[in-house]
Amino acid sequence: MPERRVVIVGGGLVGSLSACYFAKRGWSVDLYEKRPDIRLPEHSNLVEHRSINLAISERGFSALRRLDPELEARVKESVIPMHGRMIHSLDGKQTSQAYDVFGKHINSVGRSTLIKLLLDEASSYSQVTLHFGYEFINADFDSGRVMLQDANSKEECCVDADLIVGADGAHSRVRQRMMTKVRMNYSQTYIEHGYCEFSMPAQEGTFAMNPNHLHIWPRGSFMLIALPNLDHSFTCTLFMPWSQFDEIKSNDDVVSFFRKHFPDALQLIGEQRIRLEYAANPKGSLMYLKCAPYTYKHRAVILGDAAHAMVPFYGQGMNCGFEDIEVLDRIMLSQSDKAGDCTAALSDEQLQQALSEYSALRSVDTSAIVDLALQNYVEMRAKVVDFGYLARKYLEGMLHRLLPHRVIPLYTMVSFTSIPYAQVVQRWNQQSLWLHRSIRMATIAAVVSIGAFSARMMGCRQLPPLHELLHKLKRF
Amino acid sequence: MPERRVVIVGGGLVGSLSACYFAKRGWSVDLYEKRPDIRLPEHSNLVEHRSINLAISERGFSALRRLDPELEARVKESVIPMHGRMIHSLDGKQTSQAYDVFGKHINSVGRSTLIKLLLDEASSYSQVTLHFGYEFINADFDSGRVMLQDANSKEECCVDADLIVGADGAHSRVRQRMMTKVRMNYSQTYIEHGYCEFSMPAQEGTFAMNPNHLHIWPRGSFMLIALPNLDHSFTCTLFMPWSQFDEIKSNDDVVSFFRKHFPDALQLIGEQRIRLEYAANPKGSLMYLKCAPYTYKHRAVILGDAAHAMVPFYGQGMNCGFEDIEVLDRIMLSQSDKAGDCTAALSDEQLQQALSEYSALRSVDTSAIVDLALQNYVEMRAKVVDFGYLARKYLEGMLHRLLPHRVIPLYTMVSFTSIPYAQVVQRWNQQSLWLHRSIRMATIAAVVSIGAFSARMMGCRQLPPLHELLHKLKRF
Structure with missing residues (x-):
């Protein structure tokens, strides 16, 4: 079999994990990353402030596990479990809201820690070559020729690929x-x-707040959140309309803003640090x-943020990107019955078939999570303190405990299962309908029972017929 | 006053007209076009098959007129009026549907004829320089530096601009x-x-079909249209789902396809020509x-297809692009009260204010016409032979004749007025509501009258009360 070569553009989370997968399936892999190797001490600070902290959950772990259970175990050693949200009210009161009635949790993980683990894993495959400091310029997608530029010398070079993977971000x-x-x-x-972003330093060598929560200061149109880091600090992120950012004109303004809306966080971060940061x-x-589509013939596919960037409010960006790779791997393997678990043996036609199937299937699911992530912003910054929301959450939790496979809360389906995202939304809609109907029926039954009981108590022998009662109730 | 310089990228219809406008308002204009000058005989065939024929109507003329009534007159000499649609049924029958009850019409015009007229007009301003064979590479939008590449020598060069106009297409x-x-x-x-596209040649020195119509062969999921050219030929365009194009595998297939669906067109175009073309x-x-937005600070604005490409089914792409320029000119002038009609005298702040106002206002209107153009495809390929559609069109035409300023058909508002597109949609929705209600009332009144009349005829003295009658009617 002639060696089949994949060129992966982008050495972030999705790029480096996909390098491992392709290597495992027999491909010769060349990965090109624009930045230098962050595993070298002199470049280790390149990821800072790159974006919001990461939360890894079932879909992310599942993709790591499928590749190598030991990799999953290594990643799990570097995470901090977050069992629920900790809601900070204005008066400093903290209320814990568990993510799951069975204690399942999401996990805070540092972006650079994870990238380093994945790059090390990729390096461990003999057929993977990592090229740092190369920028993708263009590609002839029909011939598979990829043009790259050396970031230092500015010299251009070309490489030939059977398959081009774009994992180069939003x-x-x-x-x-x-x-x-x-x-x-x-x-x-x-x-x-x-x-x-702001950083909340460790206090006397330990976490300033409960480390096993994702902390939220929900304030309606804006919010502050905080995720724990391994060094006992927290990374805090303020999300706010641009118009409100524009109102903060000086470093004094930002301190007054924190004093007014997040007094407890202000104390833990410190005035000086808030000004500076x-x-x-x-x-x-x-x-x-x-x-859509995500692919070009048998020649190219885009994965992760390159295909479906989302707002960070469901903590699913990376998890979804990792799941992309797992789904693609499953589909490619199912095309290669004869080839065993070597997808590099796929013919061009089989590969095109697999990529096209991947694109059609996956774009529906990713569209669903992009929408869910957007909706979750409203939930995080406002609904988490709403009575109706909490009542439904409580009721669903109870039902989930009773019928764990029939009623599954939305958050659980997204974060703790691998049910395809589009199916999650479908199930959730059905569940909501069913729940609303049940609540209405239960309310009516309760009112009727109480009415009947009261009537008996007051000495009525003859009760009005049920349909009359219901008719009267409806009019309210 | 220091000279203010605008760099226009793109020397198509919108780019060349905007060059004229900026020159008229006192700017120094440099226009860069990727292709060679199509006015030179050796490049005159560059525009062929570039896209569907053009139809120019009121919004396009209005922008030409505002610049120079003589230019409008010159363009009008090069157009062929189309007073209505000519519907070709399968059996070869032709039915004319007028565009307007007062005889207003749209106009077929050749893309290259119009570009040449506009480039000549631009050249007539001393402060306009046209640069052909230059490709836009990049721009530093903060400093206004524009990087271009000579298409022949591949050498790069830079020019500085106070304002960069992107008129470089979809x-x-x-x-x-x-x-x-x-x-x-x-x-x-x-x-x-x-x-x-296909061309239908002149027959014995004259048009093969009535030249004052836009010819349509509506066939449900696909259609053929034809627009007249000055040389007495027609340009025919077949619009069809890709899946149906895929079914045509040979030149014989295309002839059979035409024989089955457009037998009259086949005869006029000729088998041989259909195969070849x-x-x-x-x-x-x-x-x-x-x-959205269309602008960056006081430094850049995109116009025409670059900002809002649309499908060609309302014949509004170019008209909307020309109107862009007119609207921008109005807004810039209204910012320059003190400067007379010289918008080059605007300060950076005034210019930014004008551009930002333009972007906010215009993006709403262009969004409306992009949607309308899409909807009109269904109308052209299917609805034009639908009884309900024709009945409404007839009724509206009648009402438009009676109340010309109160009831205006949609097509008339879009093609024969300058009512902003978003207002067109709003008026149309109100009109539709009002029309539906009126038709319902009229129907009820008619039924009641006929009922009453019949009852009298049959000797009933006492009629049932009206509300009873209405109640009974409602139940049907």
């Missing part, structure tokens, strides 16, 4: 170039909110994007 | 570069249909795009 250049070849439907939307740290924008 | 590179600076919402969608002419895809 502003993917591979996708941009593919769009000139493929009739790609594409949309990107910025939300009216931006974010800014607000001035120094970039304000990031938040965007989501959808596109 | 795949605009100016827009792509702006997107790295601006939080731009963007969506592009391909429809499932493609197109292919189907094989030779490219199959074009159809896409629409929306984005």
Whole structure:
């Protein structure tokens, strides 16, 4: 069998994990990353402030496990479990809301820690070559020739690939170039909110707050959140409409803002640090994007944020990107019955068939999670303190305990199962309908019972017929 | 006053007209076009098969008139009026449907004829310089430096601009570069249909069909249309789902296809020509795009297809692009009260204010016409032979004649007025509601009258009360 070569553009989380998968399936892998190798001590600070902390949950673990259970175990050693949300009210009161009635949890993990683990894993495959400091310029998607530029010397070079994988993030250049070849439907939307990060240092060598929670200060139109780090600090992120960022004109303004809305966080971060970091740290924008198809013939595929960037409010961006790789691997393997577990043996036709199936299947699921992530922002910054929301959450939790496979809360389906995202939404809609009906029926039954009981108590022998009662009730 | 310089990228219809407008308002204009000058005899065939024929109507003329009534007159000398649609049924019968009860018409015009007229007009301004064979590479939108590449020598050069205008079409590179600076919402969608052009030659020195119509062969999921050219030929365009194009595998297939669905057109075009042109002419895809904002600070603006490409079914693409320029000119002038009619005298702040106002206002209107153009495809290929559609069209035409300013058919508002597109949609929705109610009332009144009359005839003295009658009617 001639050696089949995949060129992966982007050495972030999705790029490095996909390098491992392709190597495991017999491909010769060349991965090109624009930045230097962050595993080298002199480049270790390159990931800072790159974006919001990461939360890894079932879908992410599942993809690691499928590749190598030991890798999953190594990652699990570097995470901090978060069992629930800790809601901080204005008066400093903290209320814990568990994520799951059976104690399942999500996990805070540092972006750079995880990338380093994955790059090490990729390096452990003999047929993987990692190239750092190379920028993707263009590709001839028909011939498979990829043009790259050395970031230092600015010299251009070409490599030939049987398959080109674009794992180069939301502003993917591979996708941009593919769009000139493929009739790609594409949309990107910025939300009216931006974010800014602050760090909350360890206090006397330990965490300043309960480390096993994702902390939220929900304030309606904006919020602060905090995730724990292994060094006992927290990374706090303020999400807020740009118009409100614009109102903060000085470093004093940002302190007054924190004093007014997050007094407890202000105390734990410190005035001086808030001033410094607000001035120094970039304000990031938040965007989501959808596109389709994800592939070009047997030649190219985009994965992760390059295909479906989402707002970070469901903690699913990376998990979904990892699941992309797992789904693609399953589909490619199912095409290669004869080839055993070597997808490098697929013919061009089989590969095209697999990629096209992947694109059709996956774009429906990713579209669902992109929408869910957007909706969860409202939940996090406002609904978590709403009575109706909490009542439903409680009721669903109870039903989930009774009928664990019939009634599954939305958050549980997204974070603790691998049910395809589009099915999650479908099940959730059915469940909601069923729940609403049940609540209405239960309410009516309760009212009727109480009415009948009271009537008996007051000495009525003859009760009015039920349909009359119901009719009267309806009029209220 | 220091000279203010605008760099226009793209020397198509919108680019060349905007060059004239900026020159008229006192700017120094440099226009860069990728292709050679199509006015030179050796390049005159470059525009062929570039896209569907053009139809110019009120909005387009209005923008020409505002610039120079003589230019409008010159363009009007090069057009062929189309007073209505000519519907070709399968048996060869032709039915004319007028566009307007007062005889207003749209006009067929050749793309290259119009571009040449506009380039000549632009050249007539001393402060306009046209540069052909230069490709836009990138721009530093903060400093206003524009990087270009000579298409022949491949040498790069830089020019400085106070304002950069992107009039470089649906795949605009100016827009792509702006997107790295601006939080731009963007969506592009391909429809499932493609197109292919054919030419129908003159017969014995004259038009093969009535030249004052836009000819349509509506066939449900696909259609053929034909627009007249000055040389007495017609340009025919077949619009069809890609899946149906795929079914045509040979030149014989295309002839059988025409024989089955467009026998009269087959005869007028000729078998041989259909074979040759189907094989030779490219199959074009159809896409629409929306984005916002259109501007970056006081430094850049995108116009025409670069900002809002649409499917060609309302004949509004170019008209909307020309109207862009007119609207921008009005807004810029209204900012420059003190400066007379010289918008080059605007300060950076005034210019930014004007651009930002333009973007906010215009993006709403262009979004409306992008949607209308998409809807009109269904109308053209299917509804034009539907009884309900024709009945409503007839009724509206009658009401428009009676109350010309109160009831205006949709097509008339779009093609024969300058009512902003978003208002067109709003008025149309109100009109539809009012019309539906009126028809219901009229029907009820008619039924009641007939009932009463019949009852009298049959000798009933006492009629049932009206509300009883209405109640009974409602139950049907």
